[in-house]
Amino acid sequence: MTRAPQETIIVDAYRxxxxxxxxxxxxxxxxxxxxxxxxxxxxxxxxxxYVHRDFEGTVD
Structure with missing residues (x-):
């Protein structure tokens, strides 16, 4: 069973x-x-x- 993430943070780095x-x-x-x-x-x-800025708006 998968839980929904608590918070989404947009970041500029991949690590x-x-x-x-x-x-x-x-x-x-x-x-x-x-x-x-x-x-x-x-x-x-x-x-x-954590979502990389290049993917902002494309991740549900």
């Missing part, structure tokens, strides 16, 4: 770091690679979706 925003909602920092053919990736800890 990004996610720490869940810190505080009580944070998690260990992980580095995520956005596949250049897909344009987005979801953090396995917090379900935040």
């Amino acid at each position: 990004i770091a996610c720490d869940g925003g810190g505080g009580s909602g944070g998690h260990p920092r992980v580095w995520l690679q956005i596949p250049k053919d897909v344009g987005w990736v979801v953090c396995p800890y917090c379900d935040t979706r």
Whole structure:
């Protein structure tokens, strides 16, 4: 079963770091690679979706 992402963030890089925003909602920092053919990736800890700017508006 797939859950919907909590938040979508538009980024300019294909390799990004996610720490869940810190505080009580944070998690260990992980580095995520956005596949250049897909344009987005979801953090396995917090379900935040990172979309590369080149794919903005094309990802549901």
